[in-house]
Amino acid sequence: MEMILNTIRLIDYDQNKEWIHNDIESMEDNLAIGFINPMDFKEMYLVPSLKLRISNKYGDIIIKFKQGKDIPRGIILMPISMWSNQLSYVENKNIIYKNIKVQVEGTRDSPTKLIELINRIKKK
């Protein structure tokens, strides 16, 4: 399904906080995550055990998700992190962090690992 991704700052899902205190695992737990409206959840025939594959022409990731009734239909929220930044992009020298068009679908694969993201980035 086509959705709009907004990357945001959340006090409980904060990359800075994760980097300060926790390990890679908790980072994957708390940052590889998205929030969607329960109606979208239904529409995509999701079950709680599934993960989401989010992609656009810039990249793709697999993340866990939670439902939140305050989130508008068609919108997926993610904390700003290395995961969400697989999908953000640059347009006229501006980084586009908000209102990014993405494809979202359920998947049984497990969330993208941090090490994989680092390996994608590394190219010396």
Place this chain on the structure above:
Amino acid sequence: MSNKSDRIIIKNGLIFDPLLKIKGEKKDILIEKGIIVEKFSSNNNIKEINAENKTVIPAAIDIHTHIASQQINWVRLLGKENKEFQKNWEGLTLRYIARNYISNGYTFITEANVYPSLSKQTIFNFINLPVLDKAMLLNLGNFWPLEFEFEKGKIDEISYFLSDLLSKCKGFGIKAYNPFEGEIWNLNTLRENIKEKGKLYNFTAIDVYKHLIYSIEKLDLPHSIHCHIEGYEHIEAKDNLNILLEELAKIKIDRIDSSRFKREQICHLAHANSLNMDGDNTDLIKFLNNNKNVDLDLAFIGFDEINPIITSDRRFITNYKDSSGKFNKIIINSNESEGDSYTGFRKFSKSNYNDCILWSNSIDLALNIKNKWQVQFSLNFPHYSHVNKIPKIASWLLSKEARKIFMEDMDNKYLKISSIFNNDNVLDFNDYIIITRASPAKSLGLTKYKGNLDVGTDADINILDIDITKIDSNRDFKSIEKAFENIEYVIKNGNIVKKGDKIFLGYEGKIFWAEGKIYSQEDKLRVVSKKSEFYQKYYSYFYNMLENNVNKDFLKKII
């Protein structure tokens, strides 16, 4: 660095030192450890500067400038893509400012508009402004923590608090700017005059001026109150000026004492050329000729390609239209309820009647105020003129010839009423040194350190490659202009900071500050603790946050 000598002797120069009453005498000047001395302590390592046929004068002092405040950053921001600004002011960086001031013979500047809440920024800039000594005036026009004291006229309380504020912020003096104009938040609402009672506060602007004067004199601060007159550059300023002068005439504080080294004024008027926009300065001149306790600076208009606007005057900015006419590109900033600042750009033009009046008022006042010690030269830099226009401005004051030539293409309507055009008066060179050097030092209370070449003062000196005694300044104004355009030596605390066209920025200047005379520490503590509560109640930070911990090597306390 150009100078590694411990001692310098300037030989055979023609000295002009109005404070010491020396007019063109041949004399040697001896410098040791940055100070002018009578005799060297040793004869080793003496650098000799031959000043034969050259003129030696104290370095210049700016009593009113804007070079280190948040507002200057708004100028830089507004101008960062403005080609004219970049070309003529090169981004107005701190180093650019220092370079230009030094190049024009200055070693001391007074930043004349700092809100206490932002004083840390000024201090940070001061520390990074090379060579120049500097001081800042705290703008207390809208200083609401003193509301109650202003209303009740509690001079003791005000003075104790001012003293503490100055020592926290490392301020030098007090600027009074449109008192409590900020009580009305709407930008289009203007008050008629400074006698009008406040709407939220139970006093008038004139009360604030008055109480501040008494408090400052009680502290015996080096500089008097530094007053901005509301509505400057508009006809309303004349009214406000007269209201203030009337009040000043009633104040009986006598500072005039036997020493000519001490300041005599109890009130300084800022850029007084902008107050009589009808071009008629007779009342002001008369007042000054009869009252020694008021002095003023004249901000000369340099007619630059473009000038930054640096103001906090609401009437000024409400009436200001930029060249686009549609949207005024200005930055309006309200600072912790201590007042607004307004920033923009404009261009002065010789074909604009008002600009001509602004220009000619300075000259009119400079020529016609009898006692030149009541006059100080300024530019309200960068608001009215760039410092690099000083040689030109000097020629307008020293030569009627130069003035006439410059005035030829001025606005016709102005020329018709101009009293300057056919005025043959000029300043002599000594007068010019008074208004640019000795008088500002005296008005700022700095004659112990600056503005003269007495033994024990800072060795801040200019050497001009010209024998002024052999020149008819009226006709030969070009050579005077040239001498000021390339001052041969500028010496600051015994360091040669300019020689020929080389400028050396590798020295640090000091921050001059003052807290005044305190009669009872106990009372002061009581007042400060009461005021700290005000801060705790209404401010976004605690009073102690104002403390500027500056390395003491940078500081010089005057009193």
Place this chain on the structure above:
Amino acid sequence: MINKKFLIKKNTEFKKMSDQIKITCSGCSLLCDDIIIIKHEKDIEKILGTCLKGKEKFNQIISKNRILNPLIRKNNSLEKINWDIALDKAVQMINNSIKPVLYGLSNISCEAQLNAIKIARKINGFIDSNSTICQGQVLNFASKIGITTMTLTDIINKSDVIILWGVNVVESIPRLLSKILFSRGKFRITGREIKSLIIVDIYKTASFNVLGTRDLALIIKPDNDIELIRFLKKYCREEYKIPAGGNSGIDKQDLERLISILLNSEHISILTGQALIKPQGEGHPMKELLELIKILNKYKKIGRVSLMMVGGHYNMVGFEHIALAETGKNQSIQFRNGKSVQTEETIISKLQNQDFDLSIIVGTDPISHFPAAISKNLSSKPMILIDNKKSGTYLIADLILPTAITGIECEGLAFRLDHVPIKLKKIIDPPNNILSDAKLLENILMKLE
């Protein structure tokens, strides 16, 4: 080793007053100066008054992800080195580079920022701060259009209306609303009762939870802010009918209320964030918002409207001010022959076009913040990281130089989000005698000279 005594113990009794110090938190750009620290000998025993985010900041002292030694990357793993070697290596990397870029700089003191600018000048590099992709953009629009701004004391004492537009301050600047909304002011003596809050956002953020009955919640369609602003601009200038269907997803009734508040309130403070920086369609919502404020201030008979940009990093604003005074520009500064020159480049375009051969990253984590494509480019060239904790960038950098935490382990000046300068104190000594950012950068500068 990290001293476990730094751990903040629970239920510690109040010590005698002398052990209490009032300090400023550098957890975010609000720089709260009312934080109390209770010290025991050389350690912090208790911290009172911070929000959760601030507490995190203090917990950084003992964080296990703290960097305590200089490190160099060899064969894909990091090795400890001593400071002499580390500084030599840094200087060598800098000297080998022709097109260095410096980036970050908004989580360090003004003194450190100044030294970084001096380094950039010395090595003819390109320097930019996080502000370029955040708060700085508002200033860039302001430099073209003008702006009316205010500071926190103004909002506390004067504002009767606070508008949060596309900014979720409850999560980003946690104590902001308790300072400006839930506070009494000189002219707002009844506090919250007399202050109205309006929130404009595309969804119901945590900040919506503080709304009361007199307040206004406006959920706007994504990318429609510009539509709403244009509508308001038009409405304020001429008689204009509000369409029955509302505008941008906001219904007619709410629009009427919004307009009436805008025109009739005494002191309106608009706080905005990232959301309005991105272009929408052909236009820039931030630019149009600045214009709207101008129009309102021109036509309003009472009161005024001002704007404040809410940035997160504690000294993002500082860089703008230090850079302006030093170079005449607030960001994206290219030095050539020791002078700053006109350039259209920003850190983004520099990285995008791979127009650099060394990056010096100070106090930030671009590898996590930037889109992956940009991070890829960044990681393809040598990188020096100066920071106090591990991060995505740490996993990539070639040379890592740790520093002390400003506001806890060293002092410095910072600018609050409203451009008011605030002093940060030193409370305890840094571990391993590591230097402050300012001192480390000064040492590098001296070595380069």
